[in-house]
Structure formats: C-alpha cells, structure tokens
Amino acid sequence: MSSVTELDVPRSALTPALHRVVARRQETSDVVTLWLESLGGERLAFRSGQFNMLSAFGVGEIAISISGSPNDLGPLRHTVRDVGAVSRALCLSEVGAVVGVRGPFGTDWGVSGPSTSGDTVIVAGGIGLAPLRGAVEELAAARHSGAGRVFVLVGAREPDQLVFLDDMAKWEKKGVVVLSTVDRPAPGWDGRVGLVTTLLANAGFDPSHCRVLICGPEIMMRFTARALIDLGVDAASIWVSLERNMQCGLGWCGHCQLGSLLLCRDGPVVGYPEASALMNERER
Amino acid sequence: MKSIDELVSEHPFVAGLSDEHRALVAGCARIVSLDAGSMLCVEGEDADTFYLVYRGHVSIEVHQAGRGPIVIETVGAGNAVGWSWLVPPYRWTFDARATDPVGAFAIDGACLRAKSQRDASLGYALLSLVSQELLERLQATRVRLLDLYGGPRV
Secondary structure (H helix, E strand, C coil): CCCCCHHHCCCCCCCCEEEEEEEEEEEECCEEEEEEEECCCCCCCCCCCCEEEEEECCCEEEEEEECCCCCCCCCEEEEEECCCHHHHHHHCCCCCCEEEEEEEECCCCCCCCCCCCCEEEEEEEHHHHHHHHHHHHHHHHHHHHCCCCEEEEEEECCHHHCCCHHHHHHHHHCCCEEEEEECCCCCCCCCEECCHHHHCCCCCCCCCCEEEEEECCHHHHHHHHHHHHHHCCCHHHEEEECCCCCCCCCCCCCCCEECCEEHHHHCCEEEHHHHHHHHCCCCC | CCCHHHHHHCCHHHCCCCHHHHHHHHCCEEEEEECCCCEEECCCCECCEEEEEEECEEEEEEEECCCEEEEEEEEECCCEECCCCCCCCCECCCEEEECCCEEEEEEEHHHHHHHHHHCHHHHHHHHHHHHHHHHHHHHHHHHHHCCHHHCCCC
16 A cells, blocks of 8 residues: 655644544443544545544653544544553543644555455454544445445454444445454344454455455454455455554654564555564564 | 255365265255254254254354353354264254354264264365364464453554
8 A cells, every 4th residue: 555755744743733622422431532623723634544643731642543534524533442541541531622633644545546346345353443444434435436345344352342333334324244243242242253254254255356454453463364365365455454652653763663664654554465474573 | 956965065164075075975964944043052962963054143152040141153154063973972062043044954963973984084074174164263262262352452
C-alpha cells in the first residue's frame, strides 16, 4: 500500500492541534469512540488505516487509529480502548474536553484508489475492527459502483466486546457479508463460538481472486494469514496492521523500529510477505 | 439425482482421500436432517457415529449444573463432528447440538473401524485426515486460551 514520504509530512506534525470532544459513545465496558472537532476549524485529511497521535494533556500522548471514514464530512472519529494511563484519560474525556491531535501518520489499507473487481475480506480481532472501520465504509460505499464483494469477519472474546454492531447492520444492508464469532458465549448468544479463523473457509469469498486486510493481536493475524494461505490466498494479497511503540510519528525517533521498518512511517499497514518474517522475530 | 457416494465424496473433509477410500467411507454413511435443537451427540453415551456437516451449524457443548449448556465451539458446513468413535471406550465426552436446521452425513463408526481393520491404508488415510482436523482444532483452542482479544491493543 502507499507509503508516506517526507513530502507528505504535515507542517505541524510535531505540534498537537487542539480538538474538542463533540460526541462520545461507550462502545463496550472499556472501549470509547470520540468525535473530535478542530478548534482551528480545519478538517484533517487522512486515508483509512492511518493513525493519529492523541494527547491527553498532562498525562501523555499515544497512537490511536482513525476509526472514521475519509468520506465522513463530520468530526474526526477515534475509537480508544482503555489499556493504560493515556488511553484511560482519553476514554474518560467528556464532551467539551480538549485533546491534542498530531497526524495523520503511516501507511493505509489502499482502498481509496480505483475499485477492484475481486473480493475484499476484512478480518478483525476485538478492537482491531476500529482501524478497519473506515476501509469497510469506503468499500461498502463503492459497492454501488460495481466494486467487488466485501466480507467482514470479526472475532471477539465475548459478545459484549463486539464493537460497531450498528455499523455491521448497516453494512449488511449494503450487501456486505458480515460474520462474527466469540471465544466465550454469554447467555442468550446464539451466534458462532470459536476463533475467527473458523469463519474463513465458509465465508464465500474467492481465495484465488481476493485481497485480505487483517487487524488484531499479532498471533491472531499470524494464524489468520496462515489459514488464508492454506485456503489458496496469495500471501502478496494479504495486509496486516502492525503496531509498536509509536512516538514521533515521523520515523525520526526509532522507538517503533521492527526489523528494517519504522512502523510509524512504513506501517502500520504492511504486506504480509514482509510482515511475516518480522512477526516471527523473537525479541532478545 | 446424485447418489450418497457422490454426495459424501464432495464433502471437504474427505477431499484428501482417494476415490477408493471415499467410496469406502460413503458405504458407511447415511443422510440425516436435524431440526434446530436436536442432539447429535450426548456426553457419556456410546460414540458410534460421526457427522460430516454440509448444512447448518452445530455447537459443541458441555452441561454444567446451574448454568446449563456452555458452548465451547461452533462448527459448520465442511466440518466433521465427533472423534470419540475412533478411540476406546467409544463414548462421547461432549454434547453436540444443532443450532439451526442441520444437514449431515452420519458415518457409522463401527463400520468404518471394521473396514480400517481390513484395509490398513484406509485406516492410515483416515487417521491422517482426523489428525489434521484435530491439530487445527487444538491450535485454535490454544490460541483462544491465550485470551488474545483481551490483550493491550488499541
């Protein structure tokens, strides 16, 4: 997919732009979606799969994928999971709070270009659907113009940790095939139980003519990619989203280095042939 | 109209078998249709059959007093249900329930064991298939045990 060059770096890439939280939705017990509007009035242009550095002032700054679609005309949308001090502060931000935004940074899913006739398969684990949500929105919208079929396969630990259920219903109405599965069913759950890889074989996509975008925990992405290749999907048609300790967002500081890649610049979206060796690299 | 031999031969689970071995498996098969809620296997009962599902979904469950059935896994078209027919004491260790209308080939385990005794190449081919399926299920179970989705990813 496309890479970001220095020419693409925003002028104020190191200075957070102030944004106000204009809406907030609790997605699950520990996941919140925030809608952010620039105090300066400018609208951030981005591509699906890219991330921003979000600041909770006085606490810190972290990389958060953009969960909105580039086609959205409204506020910037981020979905945050409470896993640490900064993400907790962001999750607790109420409407009216001000946060900092730097970006967008990194590579994208490559779905914004000309539509393709082949199938596109989106595989997400847990909150991994957030970085893919914009891509699904774009692909679902492109269905009207004769683009290929779209499959969204989602795995979560428990039913109440499935995010974007309302979006899934909308995507299905647009002809997107949406399948979900959970590891641990709750009372009343009549859906599938099992790893997300169990959805692949019978989803209905054409393994010989598809591209696959995967986001989730790395082990889940490894297992999913291997299962796809076993089904006949070309490894070069598989893309994953990798994440390390993103800090500068510009490939300058080196904190997010993984092998020869600086993931804030050369990622997060990386082709599987390149990513597979890095994902199997053991840290010393 | 296709014969049961042809239908069984088209099931993905037996795709790796030779034509001759597929015919031997089909010779032990019958077609079953199960309503939603029907039990395919019941824990503790004799395991004399396994199922090649071609339509619908089956939940693998264990019953716990006070909690009712706990679903461990859901399998669907293209999958096999039940391994206990293969090894003594041939007794189901879990329940299997149709979660929606299910179409399956019910394979007589005793019939297949007898054929495998007579034809070691069939036994080896079947064990290879079952081992592969079991390996995939075991790996998936191990990954689920890691509770990956709960990990620190934003």
